[in-house]
Amino acid sequence: MATLKIPTPLRSYTNGLAEVSVRGASIAEAMADLTQKFPALKPHLYSGDGELRPFVNLFVGENNIKDLQGLDTPLDENARVILIPSIAGGKEIKHEGHNGHEGRK
Amino acid sequence: MTLRLSKDVLSQIHLHGEQAYPEEGAGFLLGADEAERVVQAIFPLSNSREDAARHNRYLITPQDYLKAEMEADRLNLSLIGVFHSHPDHPNRPSEFDREWAQPFFSYIITSVQSGKAVESRSWRLIEDRSQFVEEKIHITSPVSP
Numbered sequence: 591m592a593t594l595k596i597p598t599p600l601r602s603y604t605n606g607l608a609e610v611s612v613r614g615a616s617i618a619e620a621m622a623d624l625t626q627k628f629p630a631l632k633p634h635l636y637s638g639d640g641e642l643r644p645f646v647n648l649f650v651g652e653n654n655i656k657d658l659q660g661l662d663t664p665l666d667e668n669a670r671v672i673l674i675p676s677i678a679g680g681k682e683i684k685h686e687g688h689n690g691h692e693g694r695k
Numbered sequence: 696m697t698l699r700l701s702k703d704v705l706s707q708i709h710l711h712g713e714q715a716y717p718e719e720g721a722g723f724l725l726g727a728d729e730a731e732r733v734v735q736a737i738f739p740l741s742n743s744r745e746d747a748a749r750h751n752r753y754l755i756t757p758q759d760y761l762k763a764e765m766e767a768d769r770l771n772l773s774l775i776g777v778f779h780s781h782p783d784h785p786n787r788p789s790e791f792d793r794e795w796a797q798p799f800f801s802y803i804i805t806s807v808q809s810g811k812a813v814e815s816r817s818w819r820l821i822e823d824r825s826q827f828v829e830e831k832i833h834i835t836s837p838v839s840p
Contacts, residue, residue: 599800602798676795678752678753679721
């Protein structure tokens with residue numbers, strides 16, 4: 591099984607575990623296994639429409655899955671996946687841009 | 696909920712906000728979350744947002760997150776929160792703060808008015824992610840070296 595490293599703020603949902611073994615041949619399957627094992631994690635990883643929240647970054651080894659095949663990135667049995675949040679915020683803006691939507695990195 | 700930190704740590708947070716002014720400054724809170732939540736050190740970071748957005752947004756990259764986690768491990772501490780400044784703005788979390796917030800973390804927000812840090816307040820996201828609630832900041836006396 592692949593190993594998935596959990597960041598500090600989410601460890602209260604994995605019984606304090608910093609690393610979790612997950613089944614799956616792809617990142618999508620591994621994440622499904624993770625949230626099946628720890629359902630309370632789901633709202634903090636996925637938005638209401640089922641999309642990964644924008645602050646969720648997943649690395650396979652040192653490579654961000656955004657630079658690989660996204661959620662379809664294949665995993666081998668010994669893969670090491672790291673979940674790292676981007677931390678962001680900022681003060682209230684009275685008038686957003688034309689599309690009223692923040693750029694996301 | 697109470698967040699304990701020393702006057703010295705709070706001064707470091709305020710100084711970082713003043714040095715970043717008129718942009719937003721941010722970093723991590725390192726400490727322990729046992730019977731009490733105590734901030735023992737900060738890990739200040741540079742703001743990774745593009746130049747034009749740094750006056751009202753901050754971003755800490757995954758790479759910087761890993762650096763902070765390594766520093767916390769080195770000090771035998773944990774990442775327990777994030778601090779950031781709101782230049783010329785109240786120290787209340789914005790909707791954008793809420794959307795991007797992590798559970799568990801304490802979020803210290805410092806209002807920096809005309810370059811001078813005036814007040815910090817701390818907040819935590821509630822479980823259903825719908826809002827922040829304020830946690831009391833308890834300032835402890837300086838510890839002799």
